[in-house]
Amino acid sequence: MADEETKPRVLILVLFVTCGGPTCGGAGSVALWLLLLQPKRQQNNKPSPTTINADHLLLNESTRAKMLLDEDPSTLIHHTIGNFNIHPDKQAVTRINDSLSTLQQSRELRSREAESVLRKLSRNLNSLNAQHEEAVSAHDSGRHAQDIVELDTKKFRIAKAASELEIESERLESELEILKERLADLEAQGLEGDEGTRREREADDATILRLKIYRSLGIDIEPDEAGNFTKAVIRNSRKGDVHVVNVDSKFSRFFYSNYFWGTMQG
Numbered sequence: 001m002a003d004e005e006t007k008p009r010v011l012i013l014v015l016f017v018t019c020g021g022p023t024c025g026g027a028g029s030v031a032l033w034l035l036l037l038q039p040k041r042q043q044n045n046k047p048s049p050t051t052i053n054a055d056h057l058l059l060n061e062s063t064r065a066k067m068l069l070d071e072d073p074s075t076l077i078h079h080t081i082g083n084f085n086i087h088p089d090k091q092a093v094t095r096i097n098d099s100l101s102t103l104q105q106s107r108e109l110r111s112r113e114a115e116s117v118l119r120k121l122s123r124n125l126n127s128l129n130a131q132h133e134e135a136v137s138a139h140d141s142g143r144h145a146q147d148i149v150e151l152d153t154k155k156f157r158i159a160k161a162a163s164e165l166e167i168e169s170e171r172l173e174s175e176l177e178i179l180k181e182r183l184a185d186l187e188a189q190g191l192e193g194d195e196g197t198r199r200e201r202e203a204d205d206a207t208i209l210r211l212k213i214y215r216s217l218g219i220d221i222e223p224d225e226a227g228n229f230t231k232a233v234i235r236n237s238r239k240g241d242v243h244v245v246n247v248d249s250k251f252s253r254f255f256y257s258n259y260f261w262g263t264m265q266g
Contacts, residue, residue, distance in 0.1 A: 219260060232256075234263045
């Protein structure tokens, strides 16, 4: 019974070797994989569908299989194993593993960066929420309305002050124009002035001359608010004395002349 079960497997391996190994892609390769996938026979010895398919393939290759039946199955198996070239597959698996590792590292890096950005945004959000709550709690609608009223009052005061300053500026400009006209008139009259001014100055020349004479003698005549000379200040330079004399109309000029002279002589 064991020989009967082993014989089809040996034939499949022979076909696989004669077809050129796993790279042939023909009936031998298919037969080998069918052999590997073939389930164990049940005790009632009923063939499975896989075994039936393998038997059909063996019938198609019966001529080539009969030529190699005399060789040792272990030798055939050894040659079959030698025809397998798994190095490219191992390299491909290694490259795939490296790519997966690189991809995993890249995903972890992006994930950490995203988490860092998320934490930063969360902190900013918490800070803004705290500021918003503080602003809302500190806001007083009544106080706000009062501030608006105060600001409106200040605005009206400033507008009124600006209007008054504008009026004052216009008044000063008008006064400036008048002064400019007066200056132009004075410049046109010259240093001597007009005829009326010259006559007034000639009338006052005698009084000015007397005041100069008194001042040279040490006597200063001071006028009152009405322009009348009612007070005399007499200075004695030798003694350093100062006498103030109120001039009254009930005394004659002769009296005051003698009194002033006597005071100066000491």
